[in-house]
Amino acid sequence: xxxxxxxxxxxxxxxxxxxxxxxxxxxxxxxxxxxxxxxxxxxxxxxxxxxxxxxxxxxxxxxxxxxxxxxxxxxxxxxxxxxxxxxxxxxxxxxxxxxxxxxxxxxxxxxxxxxxxxxxxxxxxxxxxxxxxxxxxxxxxxxxxxxxxxxxxxxxxxxxxxxxxxxxxxxxxxxxxxxxxxxxxxxxxxxxxxxxxxxxxxxxxxxxxxxxxxxxxxxxxxxxxxxxxxxxxxxxxxxxxxxxxxxxxxxxxxxxxxxxxxxxxxxxxxxxxxxxxxxxxxxxxxxxxxxxxxxxxxxxxxxxxxxxxxxxxxxxxx
Ligand code: ADP
Numbered sequence: 001x002x003x004x005x006x007x008x009x010x011x012x013x014x015x016x017x018x019x020x021x022x023x024x025x026x027x028x029x030x031x032x033x034x035x036x037x038x039x040x041x042x043x044x045x046x047x048x049x050x051x052x053x054x055x056x057x058x059x060x061x062x063x064x065x066x067x068x069x070x071x072x073x074x075x076x077x078x079x080x081x082x083x084x085x086x087x088x089x090x091x092x093x094x095x096x097x098x099x100x101x102x103x104x105x106x107x108x109x110x111x112x113x114x115x116x117x118x119x120x121x122x123x124x125x126x127x128x129x130x131x132x133x134x135x136x137x138x139x140x141x142x143x144x145x146x147x148x149x150x151x152x153x154x155x156x157x158x159x160x161x162x163x164x165x166x167x168x169x170x171x172x173x174x175x176x177x178x179x180x181x182x183x184x185x186x187x188x189x190x191x192x193x194x195x196x197x198x199x200x201x202x203x204x205x206x207x208x209x210x211x212x213x214x215x216x217x218x219x220x221x222x223x224x225x226x227x228x229x230x231x232x233x234x235x236x237x238x239x240x241x242x243x244x245x246x247x248x249x250x251x252x253x254x255x256x257x258x259x260x261x262x263x264x265x266x267x268x269x270x271x272x273x274x275x276x277x278x279x280x281x282x283x284x285x286x287x288x289x290x291x292x293x294x295x296x297x298x299x300x301x302x303x304x305x306x307x308x309x310x311x312x313x314x315x316x317x318x
Contacts, residue, residue: 007031008041008048009072015052015062023059067128067205069108069231077238080105080136087127089114091134092185092199101136101195106238108133115201117181118170123201124213131202131234135241139196139249143186146196147306148291150184152248153198155256156241157182158263160233161202161220165265168284168293169306172202173265177218179203200237204230253289261287271295272312273304284311 010031014022024035031038042052042060051064071084080102088094091107093114098107112132115123125132137149150170157172157180158164164172164179172180180202188194203219205227220228247255261267266284273280273295282295282302293304293311304311 006072007033007037008044009070011038011041012045012050012062012065012070013073015060016065018061021053021055021058021061026059067227067230068110069234071108073231074106074108074235074238077235077242078104078106078135079242083107085109087111087113090116090199091132092116092183092197095134095136095197095199096185096187096195103136103138104242105136106133107136108234112201116183116199118183123181123183124210124217125201126206128230129206130204130219131200131230131237133234134197134199135238137196137198137245138194139245141249143188143194144290145252146184146186146194148248148253149196149198149245150182150306151253151260151287151291152244152256153182153184153200153241154180155260155263156237156244157200157202159240160236163223164263166260166263168264168266168287168311169291174218174220174223178216179218179220179223198241202233202237204228204233253291257287257289266293266311273302274312275304 011027014027014030024038027038028035042054046052048068049066050062053061053063069084071082075082083098083105085094088109090112091109095101095107109132111127112125115125115132117123147169154166154170154172158166161172161174161179164174167173170182171178180200183199185197186194203217205221206219207221209217244256269284271282271284273282280297282297284293285296286294288294288303291306295302295304
């Protein structure tokens with residue numbers, strides 16, 4: 001089954017790279033499959049929305065390919081496997097519930113019907129517009145360090161998305177609006193290595209947001225006026241993430257601290273810490289080696305843990 005899926009994407013890649021027609025014979029030779037199998041895969045690609053012209057004696061020519069993610073290509077950027085879905089409730093949930101997943105695998109979907117933020121909040125994940133993915137890790141690090149992976153993921157996204165900044169702990173912003181959110185979840189079972197799932201939602205080609213998100217959400221398209229390849233971006237972000245993650249495993253937070261703090265828009269700002277329904281006004285001062293935010297309040301310094309609070313700028317979202 002897997003090889004059939006991969007074959008379809010391989011054919012698509014060859015057709016994308018070709019200038020004109022590619023003969024059935026050439027495809028069958030290159031891929032080591034029969035011409036009948038080539039034809040079957042062409043039919044599947046057409047069902048997926050690709051417009052492929054075919055002429056006797058000439059072969060096949062790709063006229064249009066919808067912006068769908070190609071898991072076969074993404075696999076080149078990850079140490080594990082890529083689990084691809086057209087639609088899924090939540091890639092984090094899917095990753096959590098799947099057995100025998102190799103470390104460093106990625107769950108990615110065209111759309112999520114129940115995308116989640118922190119504290120049970122919803123994450124809007126419309127089909128084909130963004131990158132909705134979860135990285136599955138089995139790191140041998142203390143539980144207290146797991147939230148640092150959120151910071152690592154934020155930095156990876158920030159490195160790839162130009163003019164973006166990080167809002168501690170888990171958002172990436174452009175011009176003060178959220179272009180990406182990160183949700184890290186962990187499940188530790190007795191006698192099993194802890195699974196850590198780092199979910200990322202990145203708004204790429206969204207043309208609009210619902211009324212409740214208009215003031216705080218943005219997409220790369222809305223910021224640049226240009227549509228972006230989700231696949232290319234996802235690949236770049238994954239490459240950055242796994243490079244940073246390797247560094248982080250070796251040297252801990254110090255591997256990313258300086259760059260993270262430089263890109264963190266929260267530091268030095270007046271913030272409101274929303275905790276247990278109450279609000280505390282403070283100034284964000286620093287980030288601890290455990291990834292907590294140190295804020296200065298009227299009553300002295302307070303260390304804020306990422307799981308339990310939201311931080312808002314005094315003047316708005318960031
Ligand atoms: P917050 O950043 O508000 O502390 P989360 O990090 O948990 O909370 O993110 C969830 C929140 O993000 C939602 O309550 C909603 O306001 C906002 N949101 C939901 N979907 C999107 C999206 N696609 N882009 C940007 N923001 C979103």
